[in-house]
Amino acid sequence: MLFNSFEFLIFLPLVFIGYWFVFKKNLKLQNAFILLASYVFYGWWDWRFLALIIASSALDYWCGLRLSGPNISKDRQVASNDTSIVDYRSSILKPFQGKNLYLTLSIAFNLGLLGFFKYFNFFIESATDFIQLLGFQAHASTLNLILPVGISFYTFQTMSYTIDVYRGKMEATKDPIAFFSFVAFFPQLVAGPIERASNLLPQFLKRREFEYQQGSDGMKLILWGLFKKMVIADNCSLVVNPIFENYQTASGLELIMGAILFSFQIYGDFSGYSDIAIGTAKLFGFDLMTNFRTPYFSRDIAEFWRRWHISLSTWFRDYVYIPLGGSRVTKTKAIRNIFIVFLVSGFWHGANWTFIIWGGIHAAMFIPISLIGKNRAHLHEGDHVIPSGKELFQMAYTFILVCVAWVFFRADTVGEAWGYFNGLFNNSYTDGFRFSTFVLSITLVIILLSLEWIMKGDQVLKFKNPFLRYSSYLGIVGLILFYGVFFNPQDFIYFQF
Numbered sequence: 001m002l003f004n005s006f007e008f009l010i011f012l013p014l015v016f017i018g019y020w021f022v023f024k025k026n027l028k029l030q031n032a033f034i035l036l037a038s039y040v041f042y043g044w045w046d047w048r049f050l051a052l053i054i055a056s057s058a059l060d061y062w063c064g065l066r067l068s069g070p071n072i073s074k075d076r077q078v079a080s081n082d083t084s085i086v087d088y089r090s091s092i093l094k095p096f097q098g099k100n101l102y103l104t105l106s107i108a109f110n111l112g113l114l115g116f117f118k119y120f121n122f123f124i125e126s127a128t129d130f131i132q133l134l135g136f137q138a139h140a141s142t143l144n145l146i147l148p149v150g151i152s153f154y155t156f157q158t159m160s161y162t163i164d165v166y167r168g169k170m171e172a173t174k175d176p177i178a179f180f181s182f183v184a185f186f187p188q189l190v191a192g193p194i195e196r197a198s199n200l201l202p203q204f205l206k207r208r209e210f211e212y213q214q215g216s217d218g219m220k221l222i223l224w225g226l227f228k229k230m231v232i233a234d235n236c237s238l239v240v241n242p243i244f245e246n247y248q249t250a251s252g253l254e255l256i257m258g259a260i261l262f263s264f265q266i267y268g269d270f271s272g273y274s275d276i277a278i279g280t281a282k283l284f285g286f287d288l289m290t291n292f293r294t295p296y297f298s299r300d301i302a303e304f305w306r307r308w309h310i311s312l313s314t315w316f317r318d319y320v321y322i323p324l325g326g327s328r329v330t331k332t333k334a335i336r337n338i339f340i341v342f343l344v345s346g347f348w349h350g351a352n353w354t355f356i357i358w359g360g361i362h363a364a365m366f367i368p369i370s371l372i373g374k375n376r377a378h379l380h381e382g383d384h385v386i387p388s389g390k391e392l393f394q395m396a397y398t399f400i401l402v403c404v405a406w407v408f409f410r411a412d413t414v415g416e417a418w419g420y421f422n423g424l425f426n427n428s429y430t431d432g433f434r435f436s437t438f439v440l441s442i443t444l445v446i447i448l449l450s451l452e453w454i455m456k457g458d459q460v461l462k463f464k465n466p467f468l469r470y471s472s473y474l475g476i477v478g479l480i481l482f483y484g485v486f487f488n489p490q491d492f493i494y495f496q497f
Helices: 006-022 027-043 047-068 083-096 099-133 151-167 176-184 197-204 212-245 252-283 301-307 310-321 331-349 353-371 389-410 414-425 432-455 466-483
Strands: none
Touching: 006 027, 006 252, 027 047, 027 176, 047 099, 047 151, 047 176, 099 151, 151 176, 151 197, 151 310, 176 197, 212 252, 212 432, 212 466, 252 389, 252 414, 252 432, 301 310, 301 353, 301 389, 310 331, 331 353, 353 389, 353 414, 389 414, 432 466
8 A cells, every 4th residue: 555545545544533533542452453454554465465474473572572581491511521512512503592592583584584585586596697607507497476565674673673682672572462563563564664672662562642743743744755755756757767768778968867866766755755654653643763864965975874764774783783893893894894784785675786786885985984984074964054165065976976876776787787877978969858857856856955954854844933834834735736646656666675
C-alpha cells in the first residue's frame, strides 16, 4: 500500500478512528489493533510474505527471552591436558555456547532470510561469471525470487533488538503483542526509519494519550512528505527516467541534468517517505527518529552521512564500525573499517556491483577526511541567514561528489554507469520539451531548498507569524494540487531495497 495512494487515504482514517475511539481504553487491544492494521498494510502487496515477518518476529522474541535469562549453558572445558586444543575448541564452539547460541541463531536466521531472497541470484551469477573469466565453462540456474518489500529494514530492526539485549543495554520484553507490533509497525515497516528497540518498543508498553500538538505536527510532516514525493521526486522522475533509459543518445547537457535531478528525485522520494512515516506515527502517539537533516547543505562528505539516512548510518556505526574498533585502532585498520562499513552499506542497498562501487566511492571520499581528523569539523549548522562564500563552495563541491556517486546508484549495470560518464562529452543539443520539464523541476527544487534553508534542520515549518505559517502550508497544498502526480503514482525507490 503506497502512502500516496487512494487506498492509504481510506486506510489511515479508519485505523485512526479504531485506534483512538474504539480501543483507546485498553492498551493490549490497542496494540493488537495496530498489529492487525500493520499486517493488512504489509499484506496488501502479497499476503504470503507475512509468514516471513511473523517468523522473524517470533524467533527474535523467543531469543530475546533466552538472552535476558541466566546463562543456562556455561562454557565447558574440554577434557584434555593440551591447553592449545582447549583454546582452539573453545573459540570454535563459542558462538554456539550459552547466550551466544541465541544471538547467533537470531543473526543467522535474519541474515539468512535477507541473503536468500535478496542475494542468492547475485552470488550464483557472480560465481558463474568468475569461473567463465578463468576460462572454464559454467552454467548455473537462478531462482525466480520476489524480493519481499521491507525485508532489509525489519531484519535489521529485529537484529538490533537481540544484540542490545545480549549486550545488556535493554531488557527483553515479555509482551509478544507489543514486540510483534514494534517489528511490524506500519508507518515505518516498508522503508524505515530503522528504529532501535530501545526507542520504539517502550512506547508500545505504556499508555498513550492523543495530544493535539503531536497530531498537528504529524499532519504537517505528512503534508511536507507528500510535497517531497509527489511534487519533487515524481516530477524529477519525468526527466530522469528517460535520460537514464536513453543515455546512449542523450547529450552531455541532458546527462548532467539527469544526474542532478536524480539526486533530488531520490532525496525527495526517500526523505518524503520518512517524513510521512514519522508524521503518521505521531498521529498514533509514537515518536520515530529523524532520518534526514537537509543533507544537500552538507559541507563535506562526513557531514553528508550525518544527515543522510541517519537510521541506517548510525546502525552500521553501532553494530559494525564500533565493534570492529572504529577509529581507535591503527590507521590501516581504521581504513579497513571505513571500507567495510561503506561497502556493506552499498551491498545492503541491492544485489548489484553498482551499489558496491557506490559504497566504495563514498569510502574513498570519507577516508582522507577521517585520517586528518576533519570528519567532525562540521557538527553545527551555524546561525547566519545567508551562507558564506566558503560554505557555498563546500556545499557545491560536496553535492557534485555525491551526484557522481549517484550515477552508479541509479545505473542498472557498471557498464551503463561508465557509458553515462562517457556521454558527458557529447554535443550540447537538448530536446526542447525535455528542457522545459527540466526548468519546471529545477524551479520546484529551488522552492524545496529555500524552504529547507528556512527550516534550519526543523522537521516542519515553524513561522512565528500566523499569516506566514498558514500561507506557507496553503502554498504547499497548492503546489501538491497543481504539480503533484496523482494518477499512476510512482513506487517509492527504497521499496526495492
